[in-house]
Amino acid sequence: MVVQRLIRAVIMGPPGSGKGTVSGRIIKTFGLQHISSGDILRANIEEKTELGLLMKSCIDQGQLVPDAIMSRIILSNLRRIDHSGWLLDGFPRTVPQAEALDQAYVIDTVINLDVPFQTIKERLTSRWTHIASGRVYNTDFNPPKVPGLDNITGEPLVQRDDDKPETVTRRLKSYETQTEPVLEYYRSKGVLESFSGTETNKIWPHVEAFLHRKFSSLSQRAA
């Protein structure tokens, strides 16, 4: 009997590197559940929950949400989908978050999107988001069918407050100081795979081929 081992994967990369875009393709191709820390936080802000109200100014200023709060939210979301394979997007972003995740799950695959900061700065100013679903568009790269509206629901798209140029610079700085050490953490565990480039459509076939190989070797080992 082949025992299908549940996939525990993480996607990393600087803000705007294409994590949301690539995650959409991964979950469609490999049938994983997508947990995005940014989507969860934005949904809380939208619904004006206590957490959302507390975290809004932090996020708008391009600062990270405190580790203990973030780890608690993500781990409680993961517990609800324990029976499925999943892809984590935007978490962990600090070494303490990676350690908290390690105490609960064994992470077998970490994909790192290595995109130059200059490319990112150009992209984020033209990013449009459907808050309820987390679907992202770009006025140049993947424009919505009807300008300003989500392709699936027809609801309005918004420009994120934290995509302003000065906030983007702050987020990239915090990525360098707080998140790059997480890459080292996973590299030393032997689970990190990096993909470099400036275009998602060129990076994606390499990610897809890698995951096909990786997931089939994981399910063979579990058999």
Ligand SMILES: Nc1nc2c(ncn2[C@@H]2O[C@H](COP(=O)(O)OP(=O)(O)O)[C@@H](O)[C@H]2O)c(=O)[nH]1
């Ligand atoms: N021009 C261009 N835009 C891209 C490309 N890949 C993704 N984008 C857009 O860049 C923005 C950031 O991508 P997103 O997936 O949200 O990145 P994340 O912040 O890492 O989750 C979005 O507006 C995407 O539509 C690309 O290859 N070229």
Ligand SMILES: Nc1ncnc2c1ncn2[C@@H]1O[C@H](COP(=O)(O)OP(=O)(O)O)[C@@H](O)[C@H]1O
């Ligand atoms: N794991 C995390 N730890 C702390 N803060 C986070 C985390 N994930 C998201 N955030 C907060 O939410 C904001 C938006 O995150 P996200 O949607 O992942 O955007 P991006 O990848 O484009 O930076 C971050 O700038 C940060 O303030």
